[in-house]
Amino acid sequence: MESIAEKMFAEIEAEQKEVKHRAVLTGISLIGLMAGVAFQFSQVESWLIGVAFLIAYLAGGIPATVQAIKTLKEKSLDINLLMILAALAAAGVGEARDGAILLFLFSFAGTLEGYAMGNTKRAVAALMKLRPDEANILNEDGSTTRVRVETLAIGQRVIVRPGERLPVDGIIEAGEGAVDQSSVTGESVPVDKIIGDIVFAGTVNQNAVLTINVTKTAGQSTIARMIELVTQAQEQRSPSERFSNWFGERYTVAVLVGSIVALGIFVAIGMPTADAFYKVATLLVVASPCAIVISVPAAVLSAIAAAARKGVLFKGGAALEDFGSINTIAFDKTGTLTEGKMKVTDVVSVSDLTESEVLSLAMALETHSEHPLAHSVRTYSEDLGVLVRETHSTEAIPGKGIVGSLDGRQYWAGNRALMSLQNCQLTDVLTQTLKQFEITGKTTMLIGSGTDVLGVIAIADTVRKTAIPALATLRAQGVKRFIMLTGDTELVAQTIGTQLGIEPENIFGALLPEDKVKQVELLNSNGNKVAFVGDGVNDAAALAISHVGVAMGVGGSDVAIEAADVTLLSDDLSKLAQTHALAKQANRIIKQNLYFAVGIMTLMVLVTIFGNLPLPLGVVGHEGGTLLVVANGLRMLFQKVD
Secondary structure (H helix, E strand, C coil), X not given: CHHHHHHHHHHHHHHHHHHHHHHHHHHHHHHHHHHHHHHHHHCCCHHXXXXXHHHHHHHHHHHHHHHHHHHHHCCCCCHHHHHHHHHHHHHHCCCHHHHHHHHHHHHHHHHHHHHHHCHHHHHHHHHHCCCCCXXXXXXXXXXXXXXXXXXXXXXXXXXXXXXXXXXXXXXXXXXXXXXXXXXCCCCCCCEEECCCCEECCCCEECCCCEEEEECCCHHHCHHHHHHHHHHHHHXXXXXXXHHHHHHHHHHHHHHHHHHHHHHHHHHHCCCCHHHHHHHHHHHHHHHCCHHHHHHHHHHHHHHHHHHHHCCEEECCHHHHHHHCCCCEEEEEHXXXXXXXXXXXXXXXXXXXXXXXXXXXXXXXXXXXXXXXXXXXXXXXXXXXXXXXXXXXXXXXXXXXXXXXXXXXXXXXXXXXXXXXXXXXXXCHHHHXXXXXXXXXXXXXXXXXECCEEEEEEEEEEEECCCHHHHHHHHHHCCCCEEEEECCCCHHHHHHHHHHHCCCHHHEECCCCHHHHHHHXXXXXXXXXXXXXXXXXXXXXXXXXXXXXXXXXXXXXXXXHHHHCCEEECCCCCHHHHHHHHHHHHHHHHHHHHHHHHHHHHHHHHHHHHHCCCCHHHHHHHHHHHHHHHHHHHHHHHHCCCC
């Protein structure tokens, strides 16, 4: 695994250098182009104009030339060759400026593509960082030895101390405590683990020393599987990318063959050779797809800029186009549709104590606890101004709760396991109270003294305030189906999903990362255009396999953000609906631009072949069409995302 990581990091570094190199060449090409145009208007020496455009040609044309030669060696043709020939033809008939513009635009598009292609390896590299490099093996004599994770074999035992990440998948052999599994399952609170429970590599041990029997090698672990899924998913080319390659090859062949045939026909019908070459050069210029090439990025880049101003980041034009045509959205629950933070929702007394006194007891016991549920109780109590009382002889019982003394009497706070340990009996009132909370998917903390339960505190993850209106807006904009996929239990999932208005058959709980991927793949296979919205490491593969992956950026993991196509920099889900509207508008403008660009180019080609289109007029038509599609695309800069 380490050697794979090292190789991948080296590849990432090499690709970043290549993208930077191409960006520099694109910048030089732009400078040369602008200087040449300025010199033309200033009426300076012609050789200065020539030098300026030569710089633009060399800087803008080098990447395309290299790629064209490489493709020719593979006995194939692509649009790079057509761009080079069109630019040379323009220069050959005295219109070097047109060729310089063409090469600059093409170089700029290539730079953007190179940056986008680096997303796959960056996402995988981020996943690799979750797994520790070393582990502590438990020897037969009770001592430990520090070893590389790659050397661990099935059946060996490792020791994991509080605060450490688990290095392997395995089964707990000794120790009981809470494990934060959010990186794998997405569960909103740490899960209490006892002997015999399964644990995963990359999760965090909270508060106990655990002995784990290795059940999977490093290469077979859940984290390793997630890396494999992300890599496979992002290597799958979208239909639009495949069509673009298909069209580029055939368009290049058609134009080149058509120009040669046209030259032969012009000469055969008695046209002077010089005039025939002039006409073919004009044909190459007007047939060059400059307006077509810029029609998409003109709208896409403007829309991306408009979205970025409002805190929504797209990683590429394909994501924007796809997002505007989705009809199904699958959501992670925790941290996406919900706040991802446990909050106290109810305080109930089942004794002669008041609810305030029950809360005060819980606050006193949990004052120094590091458990997330304790943090929720403290936050809630502090907001209400509950007086902090001092307990003595406080002792945490891993996986169960906490006990302590207050005013000479012992109290406890914890789960049902701790209640059973105290030999408490369930009364009818308590049974009904617990049942009601569990039905609604809430986690309960029982407060008691000796064999008596004094009260119950219910804690739950709450739905985001913007979630319900956002789903309603998306539905009005044409999204037909909403799915919820979560690692939380079916009961919790159904409770939250019902609050959001999601149909019960579209709510899936108790899912591992592989299960989420299978659900998204199933949606994809049914002909849906699927977006997946998530924020956790466990969502990375599903984000990658969906048509459009959307990461919640504020609380989202680095892995999710790297794997996604779109990142919301705020937790406001209304941005999702607004961005969808923006993407739909961008798609409409892209279609307008393409129809116009193809139409004007077709018209000029026909006039050139069957009429007598002067080259200057061809250049004006070509450049005019390009400017119009750019202007139409720039309208997206003023599209509101509020």
